[in-house]
Amino acid sequence: MKVLIGIDSSDSSNQVIEEAASMLLPKGSEVMVLSALDFLDPLPVDLKEHVVAESERLVHHAVDKLRDAHPDATVTGSVPDGFAAEEILRTSQEWKPDLVMVGTRGHSGLTYLILGSVSRRILLEACCPVRVTRKKERSEGKEDYKVIIAMDDKENADKLVEHVLSSNWPEKTTFKCINVVPERPGQQLTHLGVEAMKSMKLHYDAMVAQRTSWLDAAEAKLNDRLGNKSAHAEMLRGDAKTALIEKAKEWEADLVILGSHGRRGIDKLILGSVSESVAVHSTSSVEVVPQKQKVKEKKVHYIV
Secondary structure (H helix, E strand, O other): OOOEOOOOOHHHHHHHHHHHOOOOOOOOOOEEEEEEOOOOOOOOOHHHHHHHHHHHHHHHHHHHHHHOOOOOOOEEEEEEOOOHHHHHHHHHHHHHHOOEEEEOOEEEEEEEOOOOHHHHHHHHHHOOOEEOOOOOOOOOOOOOEEEEOOOHHHHHHHHHHHHHHHOOOOOOEEEEEEEOOOOOOOOOHHOHHHHHHHHHHHHHHHHHHHHHHHHHHHHHHHHHHHHHEEEEEEEEEOOOOHHHHHHHHHHHOOOEEEEEOOOOOOOOOOOHHHHHHHHHOOEEEEEEEOOOOOOOOOOOOOOO
């Protein structure tokens, strides 16, 4: 497994290293720690040398910590000169990691940035899974690691299950397979007529039954491969963004895993999507997995 970790001098970057150190990496894994020197304006030579030295010290400290945590992995560091997001994306393209890890906010040169700049751009443009880490205050006595797998459709569910099964997890990890359906058509639609309402309810019930089927299948496959009945399926109703964020907080999830596309068939995460909103607003760490959609042939109707 190859993991690329983007850091700076912020507290959130410390959390990235802490989370990376706690991961169970397969023997022979490779980890690269990267801190880019993205100066917005030219600096005096002595000040630039100080910033470079501080970045190198930061990376060396992170590398040492990760080598101690993962003695069977190869851990290296890099301090490229360039904009943070561009350097992480460039390195991701060239080095082809299985996972990119970043914090929720950081510093770029001397300018303070929040998620919506570096981390958000990486989420939007990376071609591999990206994990945005957050410090999680654990309740007293909480020992298990909780993971929500947010599933959108059957194809999405199958791919996310395979993604989860390709990773190593702590012994006491529990998974919750979740799908969010809209609220059942209500009285506000009675003006459409009795027959239309019956048709809509039949369609809604069929949709719920279909989703329940592949949601239960995902739960069964995870339990079959991981054992100990560690996975449970749950269907929520309402707005997907709100429901997932609230469920993660209520259940005290450590990690939320989502695909980057929705039912609109867009194969990359976009601004305003469920994945982007959860990544920005969740109190849990969030891992977004890019998923390519099958291209469907479309019939062309010639009118001339």
